[in-house]
Structures are given as structure tokens and as C-alpha cells.
Amino acid sequence: MATVKNASVFYFSGTGNTWWVAEEICRHLNDEGFDSRAYSIENISAVKVASLIEESSLVGFGYPIHGSDLPQLMKEFMEALPQYPGKDALVFCTQWLWSGDGAYLGASMLKEKGFAVKWGQHFLMPNNVSVSVIRLPYTNNPDRLSAVRQRATRKVKRLVSRIAAGKPYRHGFNPLACLLGSLQRVPYRRYYHRLQNDIAINREFCIDCGECVRLCPVGNLYYAGEEIKTKGNCILCTRCYNFCPVAAVTYMNRPHRPERGEPYRGPIENFNPSILINAF
Numbered sequence: 519m520a521t522v523k524n525a526s527v528f529y530f531s532g533t534g535n536t537w538w539v540a541e542e543i544c545r546h547l548n549d550e551g552f553d554s555r556a557y558s559i560e561n562i563s564a565v566k567v568a569s570l571i572e573e574s575s576l577v578g579f580g581y582p583i584h585g586s587d588l589p590q591l592m593k594e595f596m597e598a599l600p601q602y603p604g605k606d607a608l609v610f611c612t613q614w615l616w617s618g619d620g621a622y623l624g625a626s627m628l629k630e631k632g633f634a635v636k637w638g639q640h641f642l643m644p645n646n647v648s649v650s651v652i653r654l655p656y657t658n659n660p661d662r663l664s665a666v667r668q669r670a671t672r673k674v675k676r677l678v679s680r681i682a683a684g685k686p687y688r689h690g691f692n693p694l695a696c697l698l699g700s701l702q703r704v705p706y707r708r709y710y711h712r713l714q715n716d717i718a719i720n721r722e723f724c725i726d727c728g729e730c731v732r733l734c735p736v737g738n739l740y741y742a743g744e745e746i747k748t749k750g751n752c753i754l755c756t757r758c759y760n761f762c763p764v765a766a767v768t769y770m771n772r773p774h775r776p777e778r779g780e781p782y783r784g785p786i787e788n789f790n791p792s793i794l795i796n797a798f
């Protein structure tokens with residue numbers, strides 16, 4: 519009788535794209551006979567992580583690309599891991615357009631923890647930057663989201679069939695990708711700390727629902743009496759900005775422009791961002 523292989527996939531997702539890919543990977547791994555499950559790193563204890571990794575023959579790590587870099591929360595999660603010599607690992611990132619070496623970067627951190635990173639992949643997902651300061655195109659159109667998901671599913675299937683066959687595959691693990699990635703990462707890291715205090719609440723529109731405070735993955739937003747203030751430790755995930763029901767969150771003092779439609783609301787229709795914090 520074939521033995522069932524356990525897999526645990528740990529992910530951080532600001533606005534749902536990486537959650538969706540992590541779930542899709544697990545769904546296809548399970549079709550291939552794995553017993554796998556995806557876990558948000560926002561709500562999980564180090565003890566639980568350790569026991570899941572111990573019992574898994576494959577460990578996955580997924581994150582969105584921020585300026586060809588890993589989100590701070592995922593970096594901290596990886597840095598806190600103990601050593602797992604020879605444990606098979608998969609690293610994937612989601613990005614709108616391009617990251618160069620987005621998966622390699624996480625893989626190199628995991629290598630220091632002893633992981634054997636045999637699989638690395640990049641998934642193109644919708645852009646989640648919908649702030650008025652940088653006018654990047656984004657969409658909530660269900661047909662376009664569906665097309666993006668279908669393309670990602672095809673890539674997931676190819677990746678999972680390689681995993682099931684035990685064939686290593688690592689995308690973007692080469693010097694050119696690293697060089698190109700660093701062209702974006704170096705300035706991003708340089709300005710990151712200056713950008714961490716740019717979220718604010720527009721009291722004129724705010725309906726005091728507290729959703730931004732509840733959803734923030736790092737407690738950057740908090741109530742000071744009746745007022746919502748920020749601690750200046752934003753990790754730029756855009757969750758509060760994108761999911762405020764009345765678009766009352768400002769970035770660099772600029773409110774969301776109503777003519778742009780709602781901010782990006784996640785990879786599926788009626789996506790509920792609470793699952794990113796209550797996933798486990």
C-alpha cells in the first residue's frame with residue numbers, strides 16, 4: 519500500500535492572491551495522493567509550525583512579491599525557523615508582473631535552515647496596488663480574474679506533477695534573475711522604512727467599523743480612544759487600504775479616487791479577507 523505523504527504549506531497573503539495559490543497547490547497535491555493543507559502564518563504558534571514541519575515530508579512557503587523582496591512578516595517567519603536538515607521544500611511567490619528572483623530569495627533563506635528547496639515557482643496574479651499615488655492598473659472584473667486564475671491553475675498543475683514525480687524544478691534560480699531582481703530590491707529596501715508610516719484614516723469617510731484595525735497583520739492600526747492611529751510599522755501589504763468598505767484609508771495623504779472604482783478586492787468575487795487572519 520502506498521504511503522500518504524504529508525505536506526504543509528505556510529503562506530503570507532496581504533490581499534488573497536497568495537492564499538488562493540496556496541490552496542490551489544494543496545488541492546492538486548491532494549489529487550496526487552498527498553495529505554496537504556495550507557496555513558496562514560499570521561495565526562499560528564511556533565510550536566504548531568514545528569510539529570507540522572516534523573510530520574510533513576514536503577513543506578511549502580508562499581508569499582507575495584514586494585519590490586522583488588519578501589514581505590517582512592515572511593522574512594521574520596523564515597528567520598525564526600530552527601534547522602531542518604534535508605527537509606524537502608517548495609517556495610513560491612505571487613506577483614503582478616515580475617520579480618526576477620522572487621522565489622530564489624526565499625529559497626536561499628530556507629537553505630540556511632537546512633531545507634532542500636527542490637521546487638520554486640512564480641505565479642502571475644492580479645496587481646493589488648490600487649493606491650492613488652502610484653497609478654498602476656488593477657481590476658476587480660470577474661472575467662479577468664477568472665482568466666488569471668485559470669492561467670495560474672495550469673501552472674500549479676505543472677508544478678504539482680513535477681513534485682509528484684520527484685523531479686526538481688526551480689524557476690528564476692540563476693545569476694541573471696538575481697541581478698535583475700536586485701535592481702528593484704536594492705532601492706525598495708532603501709526606501710522601505712520611509713514608507714512604513716504612510717497609511718492613515720480619512721475621518722471624513724470613516725464609518726468606524728474597525729475593519730482596518732482588525733485586518734492589519736502587524737497591529738499597525740489601533741484605536742486611541744475614538745480615533746484610529748498608526749504605529750508606523752506598516753508592512754505595505756495594502757490589506758487595510760483595499761478592504762476598507764468605504765475606501766477611507768489614505769496612502770501618503772491621498773484618498774482613494776472614486777473614479778478608479780473600488781480598490782483591489784482579492785482574487786475571487788466576494789473575497790473575505792478575514793480568512794487570512796482566521797485561517798487556522
Ligand SMILES: Cc1cc2nc3c(=O)[nH]c(=O)nc-3n(C[C@H](O)[C@H](O)[C@H](O)COP(=O)(O)O)c2cc1C
Pocket residue numbers: 530531532533534535536537581582583584585586587612613614615616617643644645646647702754755756
Ligand atoms: C508593496 C508592494 C510591492 C509590490 N511589488 C511588486 C513587484 O515588484 N513585482 C510584481 O510583479 N508585483 C509586485 N506587487 C504586486 C503583488 O506582488 C501581487 O499583486 C501579489 O499577487 C499580491 O499577493 P497577495 O494578495 O497575496 O498579497 C507589489 C505589491 C505591493 C503591495
